[in-house]
Amino acid sequence: MVDITNTDDIMCTTTTRVVSLSPDSPQHHQREIMADCHAMPIAMPISTDTTSEAPMMTSTTMPVANTSSSITGKRSDIWKKYHINTTVLGKGHFASVRACIDRTTGQRYAVKSISKTDSSAKPGTISREIKLLQEMKHESIIQLVDVFEDAEYVHIVTNLCHGGELFDKILEKTADDNGVPCFEEHEAAKIILQILNAVSYMHDHSIVHRDIKPENILFDSKDADSPIKIIDMGLARKHKDIEHLTTIVGTPYYIAPEVLKKKYDKSCDLWSVGVIAYILLSGYPPFNGKNTDQTHKFVVQGRYSFPNRDWKYNSDESIDFVRRLLTYDPEKRMTVEEALDHPWIVRYANQDTVMKDTEGKSSTDNVVPVKGLSKPRSLLLCGSRRKKNAQKKIRKSMFGIAA
Numbered sequence: 001m002v003d004i005t006n007t008d009d010i011m012c013t014t015t016t017r018v019v020s021l022s023p024d025s026p027q028h029h030q031r032e033i034m035a036d037c038h039a040m041p042i043a044m045p046i047s048t049d050t051t052s053e054a055p056m057m058t059s060t061t062m063p064v065a066n067t068s069s070s071i072t073g074k075r076s077d078i079w080k081k082y083h084i085n086t087t088v089l090g091k092g093h094f095a096s097v098r099a100c101i102d103r104t105t106g107q108r109y110a111v112k113s114i115s116k117t118d119s120s121a122k123p124g125t126i127s128r129e130i131k132l133l134q135e136m137k138h139e140s141i142i143q144l145v146d147v148f149e150d151a152e153y154v155h156i157v158t159n160l161c162h163g164g165e166l167f168d169k170i171l172e173k174t175a176d177d178n179g180v181p182c183f184e185e186h187e188a189a190k191i192i193l194q195i196l197n198a199v200s201y202m203h204d205h206s207i208v209h210r211d212i213k214p215e216n217i218l219f220d221s222k223d224a225d226s227p228i229k230i231i232d233m234g235l236a237r238k239h240k241d242i243e244h245l246t247t248i249v250g251t252p253y254y255i256a257p258e259v260l261k262k263k264y265d266k267s268c269d270l271w272s273v274g275v276i277a278y279i280l281l282s283g284y285p286p287f288n289g290k291n292t293d294q295t296h297k298f299v300v301q302g303r304y305s306f307p308n309r310d311w312k313y314n315s316d317e318s319i320d321f322v323r324r325l326l327t328y329d330p331e332k333r334m335t336v337e338e339a340l341d342h343p344w345i346v347r348y349a350n351q352d353t354v355m356k357d358t359e360g361k362s363s364t365d366n367v368v369p370v371k372g373l374s375k376p377r378s379l380l381l382c383g384s385r386r387k388k389n390a391q392k393k394i395r396k397s398m399f400g401i402a403a
């Protein structure tokens with residue numbers, strides 16, 4: 001039993017995510033590689049885009065004790081309202097995320113505790129993340145529930161996602177020996193559709209996320225057809241009155257070329273969605289250098305391909321969709337509305353391709369192929385060579401980066 005009166009407990013657990021893989025297993029190696037894909041976002045402040053915003057007031061329940069060096073404008077004791085579990089669900093650049101329980105209702109949530117003493121966690125960045133989260137009310141974006149601040153931490157309470165990261169699902173899928181390199185098209189399209197709906201909502205609110213990647217996409221539940229939620233507005237930014245953003249922020253594999261060139265707008269999010277779509281359909285990233293510098297170089301060159309051996313069973317529509325998002329010139333790249341209208345997305349948008357079996361469990365085995373798009377099951381099952389190629393590529397890329 002945890003001593004729930006001890007706030008130091010938050011600091012004591014340094015565990016990252018629990019991984020129960022043997023060090024020699026292929027999945028372990030993939031995880032190591034992807035740990036690099038799971039790279040820290042970069043933030044290189046330059047020019048006017050780095051202006052810190054003024055401290056903001058939040059809807060906390062406790063009275064203000066001391067507002068000196070306060071980020072939210074209020075000090076309050078999260079432990080009075082919530083019990084926080086010791087197990088760390090996830091660790092990001094600035095924060096640790098744990099499950100917490102509302103002492104009155106028994107409802108479970110997630111709490112992201114950001115250390116105020118970490119020099120890289122700037123007060124303006126934390127208050128901006130809270131402010132942007134407060135604005136977001138969309139089924140595919142994590143919902144803010146509460147904010148607390150004590151002497152050492154800002155605690156952001158949100159809904160709890162039980163299904164893990166899309167990142168882990170990609171590893172799982174690439175490790176499955178089912179003849180499919182990663183996701184089947186209908187599965188990929190369903191995830192991308194939800195991401196696009198969330199991006200559309202953010203862009204409508206003049207918010208550019210700037211760090212859309214599989215680690216920031218969580219599954220609500222462990223069900224096969226679980227909805228997704230986009231998390232982490234830590235690098236997000238309002239762009240309404242700014243013609244161009246200039247700060248280099250993002251994560252190497254997913255960053256758009258114009259971000260690296262320091263002149264970009266919200267269309268950088270669409271590039272990142274294109275990278276994710278590419279990964280979901282192939283099992284490996286399109287821009288994949290030996291290290292961050294080389295990955296950035298490939299991104300700036302806009303050099304990527306659809307190797308025939310890996311992509312030959314994918315529909316023309318899926319390839320066209322990815323190509324139109326990984327379009328170098330942001331002016332020619334699809335907008336989020338165009339992406340939502342793309343035939344590949346439209347085909348799957350209104351389909352519930354995941355059938356429920358008689359016991360109510362989700363199953364993708366009964367999926368009815370969409371004419372002209374889905375690969376016949378027999379072909380998928382024969383695709384183990386393709387699968388091995390994809391896995392080989394992932395490993396190669398990861399070892400390259402780890403070297």
Ligand code: ADP
Pocket residue numbers: 089090091092093094095096097110112142158159160161162165215216218231232234
């Ligand atoms: P940071 O801003 O420090 O990168 P994130 O917000 O990305 O932190 O959270 C880090 C990790 O914690 C995520 O990648 C995820 O695994 C886990 N996590 C974050 N929010 C939730 C949530 N609402 N439910 C479950 N796990 C979460």
